[in-house]
Amino acid sequence: MIKVEHLSKSFGDFNVLKDISTDFRPGMCNMIIGASGSGKTVLLKNLIGLMEPDSGEIWYGGKRLSEMGYEEKSSLRQNIGVLFQGSALFDFETVLGNVMFPMNFFTDWSMEQKMERARFCLDRVNVKNADDKYPSELSGGMQKRVGIARAIAMNPEYLFCDEPNSGLDPYTSGLIDKLIHGITREYGITTVINTHDMNSILEIGDRIEFIYEGRILWEGDRHSILGTDCQELRTFVGANVLARRIIGG
């Protein structure tokens, strides 16, 4: 489990995150939702240690992130898989090379074992016959899938996804959502997804945190979101035509 306590982050005079406290539970798709500029990405970057908070604490299974040294952080990160918004696949590696990349560093497996594991992960995300292709030869949806395969290659305890559906058509988005949800349930991963895609939220949001102007205004799940009394959340949800029809806005 990941626990966040009184997290604040500012850039100059602009307070992006204001006293955020919450937790993210294992085996669930924990979603951070909110409008663009609400602080979702900054929260995610603080969670994965790419940014340092001004104040507050982040706990990974009972250990404070701020008190971890280089070695400890490095071993924690081997337990974290991240799917970046732009996939962030390595240009210099093939599809297979990308998935094998963390294994090359942190396992003593033979080449056959690494290839077997990489192929298993690629099969799991439905990427076939693309082992020797480079990222530039793949479509956006394929890149996301390879990104997920790379993220789960080391059997992580934690999976972070930053806007996993951005730039994808609704059908492919749905497939990616189902994939992330399936993997989360199957392996009991603590998955944190940063999104503003209403389809994803309604499809796989086991737990939802709504951020508005740097504060968490609402917590709930996909079943309760449409019946919320929170006016800011109703406005956010109502921006989606289908959801607006359901909530009668």
Place this chain on the structure above:
Amino acid sequence: MIKRFIEPIGRYCLFLKMVFRRPEKWGIFWRQFVLETDKLILSSIVIVGVISVFIGGVLVIQTASNMSNPVLDRMLVGYMVRETLVLEFCSTVVALILAGKMGSNIASEIGSMRISGQIDAMDMMGVNSAGFLVLPKVMSATFLSPLLMLFSFALGLLGGWCVVEMTDIIPAAKYISGIKYAYNGFYVFYSGFKMSLFCFLISSISAYNGYYADGGSLGVGASSTRSIVVTSILILLFDLIVTQLMLY
């Protein structure tokens, strides 16, 4: 103003600390070392070779045209060409050329990886991205660049010989005896040391600029330009310092 000057130096030192951290796996380091040697050193052979041949030839013509005094032995043309090549051209001028070629290559490659999130992805896996991406480049450039200097020296002398053979500026035998005259092996060491130092500056400063690039593709372009400007100035500054320390 002082902060603007001091801050990058401190940041550069911290960056070097990350770069020189022990590699996670030596096997991966050596594989990258070979790849970087191909990309940085072997791919520079053609440009260094072409420039060296032509400069060697030009030096012969220029030196001979400035030594019309019949009292001076024509053999001195070969001697002066050799000294000019080994003392300054093969290290400093070649390094300035490499600052453009090698520096922009490193800064733009690492800068593109930074803005596309590939470096963040490596960090998130627990991989020391600075060590993986930069250490093999720095080591290859630093330790193998003296070979480029030797190559440039040999081709410069060859270029001079070609001009001597093709024209009747001076007899070829005089040129050959000139380049053998009063040979000082320390100058080759001095030149190789300079080249090594300059290539360390080129690779590490360019990598630093690329590693901290921001602002999208414009930022990558700016980091590449900044690398070339900064390393060119530092090469000239360190040329002066090293020459003073080693030759006087």
